[in-house]
Amino acid sequence: MTAATPPGLPGPLRLTPSFPFVGRQRELATLRTLLPGAEGDGARVALLAGEAGSGKSRLVRELAQNAAADGALVLYGACDAVVRTPYGPFVTALEQLVRVSDSDVLRADLGTGGGELTRLLPDLPQRVGELPAPVPGDPHSERHRLHTAVADLLASATRHHPMLLPIEDLHWADGPTLLMLRHLARSAGNARMLLLATFRDTKADTPGELSEALVDLSRTEGVERMVLRGLSDEEVGEFVRQAGGGDPEHAIGELAHGISELTDGNAFLMIELWRTLIETGALEIAKGTAMLASPLPELASPESVREVVSQRLARLAPSTTEVLEVAGVAGPEFTLDVVRGAAGLDERSLLEALDEGVRSGMIEEIPATGLAYRFTHELVRRALHDRLSGLRRAELHLRVGTALEDALGATATKGLADVAHHLAAAGALGDPQRAIDYNLRAARAAMAALAFEQAAGNFRTALALGVKTPAEQRGDPARARDQLPLRRQLGGRDGGVHRGRGDRPGGR
Numbered sequence: 427m428t429a430a431t432p433p434g435l436p437g438p439l440r441l442t443p444s445f446p447f448v449g450r451q452r453e454l455a456t457l458r459t460l461l462p463g464a465e466g467d468g469a470r471v472a473l474l475a476g477e478a479g480s481g482k483s484r485l486v487r488e489l490a491q492n493a494a495a496d497g498a499l500v501l502y503g504a505c506d507a508v509v510r511t512p513y514g515p516f517v518t519a520l521e522q523l524v525r526v527s528d529s530d531v532l533r534a535d536l537g538t539g540g541g542e543l544t545r546l547l548p549d550l551p552q553r554v555g556e557l558p559a560p561v562p563g564d565p566h567s568e569r570h571r572l573h574t575a576v577a578d579l580l581a582s583a584t585r586h587h588p589m590l591l592p593i594e595d596l597h598w599a600d601g602p603t604l605l606m607l608r609h610l611a612r613s614a615g616n617a618r619m620l621l622l623a624t625f626r627d628t629k630a631d632t633p634g635e636l637s638e639a640l641v642d643l644s645r646t647e648g649v650e651r652m653v654l655r656g657l658s659d660e661e662v663g664e665f666v667r668q669a670g671g672g673d674p675e676h677a678i679g680e681l682a683h684g685i686s687e688l689t690d691g692n693a694f695l696m697i698e699l700w701r702t703l704i705e706t707g708a709l710e711i712a713k714g715t716a717m718l719a720s721p722l723p724e725l726a727s728p729e730s731v732r733e734v735v736s737q738r739l740a741r742l743a744p745s746t747t748e749v750l751e752v753a754g755v756a757g758p759e760f761t762l763d764v765v766r767g768a769a770g771l772d773e774r775s776l777l778e779a780l781d782e783g784v785r786s787g788m789i790e791e792i793p794a795t796g797l798a799y800r801f802t803h804e805l806v807r808r809a810l811h812d813r814l815s816g817l818r819r820a821e822l823h824l825r826v827g828t829a830l831e832d833a834l835g836a837t838a839t840k841g842l843a844d845v846a847h848h849l850a851a852a853g854a855l856g857d858p859q860r861a862i863d864y865n866l867r868a869a870r871a872a873m874a875a876l877a878f879e880q881a882a883g884n885f886r887t888a889l890a891l892g893v894k895t896p897a898e899q900r901g902d903p904a905r906a907r908d909q910l911p912l913r914r915q916l917g918g919r920d921g922g923v924h925r926g927r928g929d930r931p932g933g934r
Contacts, residue, residue: 436502436522439490439592445697446668449661450485453652457489460650461498462588462618469581469614471607473643475627476654477787477802478734479694482624485654486592489622499526499587505598512602515593516576517546523583529553535582539575546572569602573609580610581617589619596625597636604639611646627653628787630741656691659683669700670711681709684722688805695731695805702728727809735809742782745771749779750788753799754810755822755848762797767829768822817855824852831864839871843880850887862893 453474460470476482490500501522503515511517524532524547533554536543541558544550551557561571583589593599593607610621625636643649657665663682689695703709708725709718739747752768753760766776780799783789788806792798801807811819827848834841846868849861869884 434526435490435494435500438504439487439500439502441487443484443487445700446665447484447488448664448668449657450481450488450654453485453654454488454492456650456652457485457620457622458492460620461489461493461496461590462584462620469610469617469619469621469648471611471643471646471649472620472622473640473649473651474622474624474654475652476624477628477692478626478631479692480654480656481693482654483594484693486594486622486624490590490592493588493590493620497587498590499523499583500590500592502592502594504594505596505600505603507595507598510598510600512600513546513606514600515603516606519591519593520547520576520579523579524550524553527583531586535579535585537578537582539571539578542571542575543579546576569605573606574613576606577610577614577617580619581614584618589617590622591619592622592624594624596623597631597633599636601635604635608639608642608646611643611649615648629785630782630787656689657686657693657696658691659686662686662689662691662696665696665700670709681718681722684718688722688803688808690803692803692805694734695803698728698730699725699805701730702726727805727812731805731809732813735806736813738786738788739810742786743779745775746779746782746786749776750783750810751814751818752822752826753783753789753801754807755814755819756826757844758804758807759792759798759800762799763833764826764829767832768825770825820851820853820855823848824856827852827856839874842868842871843884846884846887850891858891862888862891865891866893 457472460472462470474482474485490502494500501519503517503519505515520543527535533540536550536554536557540550540554542560544557545560560568562568563571580589580591593603596604596607599607607621607623614621626632644651659682662685663679666682666685685696685699689699700709702725703718704711706725739750742750748771749765749769752765756764756768762780765780766773769776769779771779780789784791784799787802788810789799790802792800814822827845830841830845830848834845842864846861846864849856849864852861865884865888869881869888872878872881872884
C-alpha cells in the first residue's frame with residue numbers, strides 16, 4: 427500500500443489513489459536507483475514509455491512519494507493535449523520552485539541568468555527584486571541562453587536538496603519543450619536531479635518531433651529508457667486480492683483470470699472493469715472473498731472505457747472507424763477477407779484504414795498465413811461494439827454474416843456457427859428464414875461433432891426466430907401442444923438470441 431503523502435508534493439502528485447499499487451516493483455526499484463543521493467550523483471534522465479492506461483502516472487506518483495519521504499524536492503510538469511504553451515511543463519515546474527524557495531536563496535541560485543528566465547517567468551522580479559532585461563541576439567543565441575539559465579537554476583537548487591522532476595505526457599509536447607529536454611539531458615550533468623519523462627509509445631501517439639528527440643536522447647550518456655507492459659496474471663491476481671480484501675488463495679481464480687483476459691493487464695482497463703463490477707452488483711465481496719454474481723462474458727463494457735474509445739476514434743479517419751466497427755462486430759479476431767467483404771471500401775482505402783488502426787494501437791496483426799488481425803484488448807472491442815446503436819449493430823452483423831457466408835464452401839461445416847450467429851443477430855434487417863436455416867445447419871454439424879451444448883444453443887436460436895416444430899408444420903395442434911414443453915425448455919418462448927455481447931462462437 428502507498429505510504430502517507432509527504433508535505434510539499436505538487437498538487438497533481440498529492441492525489442490519494444483509490445486502488446492498491448500492484449506490480450511494477452522492478453520498474454520502481456530501477457527508478458529509485460536513479461534518484462540522486464544526498465552526497466552527490468549527477469543528473470539522470472529516465473524515459474518511461476507505455477500505451478495509454480499502462481500505469482505510467484501511478485508509477486510516477488509512487489516514485490514521487492518515495493523521493494519526498496527521502497528528502498528530495500519534487501517538482502512536476504505535464505504537457506497538455508489542447509493548450510500547448512511553449513515550454514509549458516517546465517514553466518509549471520519552475521513556478522513551483524519559485525514558490526517554495528526562500529527569496530534570498532532563490533536570488534543567489536539565479537546567478538546571472540535571472541534576466542533570461544523572465545522570458546518564462548515574467549513575475550520573477552516580484553520575488554527577488556529587479557532583474558536585467560534578457561540579452562538580445564539572434565534567435566538561436568537567445569534560445570541557448572534561456573536553456574542554459576534553466577539548467578543553471580536547477581543545478582543550483584539541487585545543491586540544497588536532491589530533485590525529482592517528472593514531465594508527463596511527452597507525446598503532447600511542443601517543439602520548445604522537447605528542445606529544453608534535450609538540452610537538460612546533455613548540459614545538466616552537475617545537477618543532483620532525476621528528470622523523468624513519460625510518453626505513449628503507440629505509433630499513432632508518437633509524432634515526428636518526439637521520435638527525433640527520442641533518437642537524440644538515446645545517444646546521450648545517462649539516459650535510461652523503460653517500457654511498461656501489461657500486468658501479468660499474477661499481478662492482476664494480487665490486485666483482486668487486495669481490492670477485494672480476500673485471502674491469497676482466492677486471488678488467482680476465475681475472476682482474476684477473466685479480468686486479465688479482458689484487459690490484457692492494462693491498468694486503466696482493469697480498474698474501470700473492477701469499478702463496473704462493483705457498481706453493477708456483478709461482483710459480491712463477502713467474508714474476504716470476491717465472487718462473481720454473473721459471468722464476465724455477459725458484462726457490458728464500462729461507460730468510461732466507451733468514452734475513451736470514442737475519443738480515440740474521433741482522432742481517426744472515418745474509413746478507419748468504419749473498419750474498426752465492422753471488426754468489433756466480427757469478433758476478437760478477424761481476417762482481411764471478412765472486413766473486405768463487410769466494410770464496402772475500395773482496396774486502397776481498406777488497407778490504409780487497417781494500417782491506421784494498427785498504428786492507433788487498437789488492433790494488431792496476427793502472424794499467420796493470410797492477413798489476420800485481433801484487438802489488443804478485448805474490453806476495448808466490447809466498448810467499441812457496445813457504443814453502436816442497435817440498428818447500426820444489426821446492420822453490421824448482417825454485413826459480416828453475408829461476408830462469412832460468401833466465404834463458405836457448399837458443403838463446409840467450419841464457420842457455420844459464425845454465419846448463423848451474425849445472421850440471427852441481424853434481426854429484422856435480415857432474412858429470418860435464412861438465419862433459421864444456418865442455425866439448423868450449425869446445430870446438425872455440432873451434433874455430428876458431439877458438441878451437444880452448442881447444438882442446443884443453435885436450436886434455441888432457431889426456435890426464437892420462428893422455426894416450426896414438425897407437429898406445427900403438419901398442422902397437428904394436439905401434437906404441437908405436446909411439444910410445447912420442449913420449445914420452452916430450449917428457450918423459444920423468450921424470443922431471445924442466446925449469445926454474449928457481440929462475441930462470435932469460439933471467441934475469447
